[in-house]
Amino acid sequence: MNWTASIRWGLMSLFLVFSLALSAQVSVDGKTCLGTWKTIDDETGKARSYVKIYQENGKYYGKITKLLNRTADEDKDPICEVCPGNRKNKKVVGMTIIDGMKKESKRYAGGQILDPKKGKLYSCTIWLDNANTLKVRGWWGMFYRTQTWHRVD
Numbered sequence: 001m002n003w004t005a006s007i008r009w010g011l012m013s014l015f016l017v018f019s020l021a022l023s024a025q026v027s028v029d030g031k032t033c034l035g036t037w038k039t040i041d042d043e044t045g046k047a048r049s050y051v052k053i054y055q056e057n058g059k060y061y062g063k064i065t066k067l068l069n070r071t072a073d074e075d076k077d078p079i080c081e082v083c084p085g086n087r088k089n090k091k092v093v094g095m096t097i098i099d100g101m102k103k104e105s106k107r108y109a110g111g112q113i114l115d116p117k118k119g120k121l122y123s124c125t126i127w128l129d130n131a132n133t134l135k136v137r138g139w140w141g142m143f144y145r146t147q148t149w150h151r152v153d
Contacts, residue, residue, distance in 0.1 A: 031131040033060060033108055037149040038068070039136075050152060053098065060108050062098030064116070082119030092116050098124060113138045 036052045050066040070076055078092045087095060101111035106127055113124035113136065122138030129135050132151040137144055 033126055033134055036152040037134055038152050039149050040147060042145055042147045060101035061096050063096045064093055080116045083116060
């Protein structure tokens with residue numbers, strides 16, 4: 001084998017390794033954001049709910065399936081009295097809070113997230129930190145909050 005063929009094989013091998021590493025970053029261990037996630041309140045550190053993320057017509061959505069760590073003072077089956085639009089006065093469990101996300105390389109973006117406690121809609125980006133950890137960022141203007149959610153299934 002001459003030296004040009006050797007260089008060519010070396011470059012092809014390097015390209016293959018780089019391509020495999022890049023594809024592993026896009027989908028961590030073959031995992032996507034689909035599934036059920038335990039939400040953690042970034043202000044209190046407590047688990048608040050389970051959210052099931054699903055795909056429909058090429059977009060990603062998240063629906064609250066269960067509320068966690070409710071205190072005696074909190075309604076066990078609350079209604080969102082402060083939510084905007086068609087979510088107003090609807091039950092929080094079963095409510096879609098992540099809406100219209102699109103996969104963009106390593107992230108899911110272009111949609112919105114609802115904070116049902118405050119009734120506010122925020123622009124949203126989500127990404128896998130690892131196979132079992134999801135970062136969820138909601139923002140309005142220059143202000144943002146990032147939560148860490150943990151995979152349930």
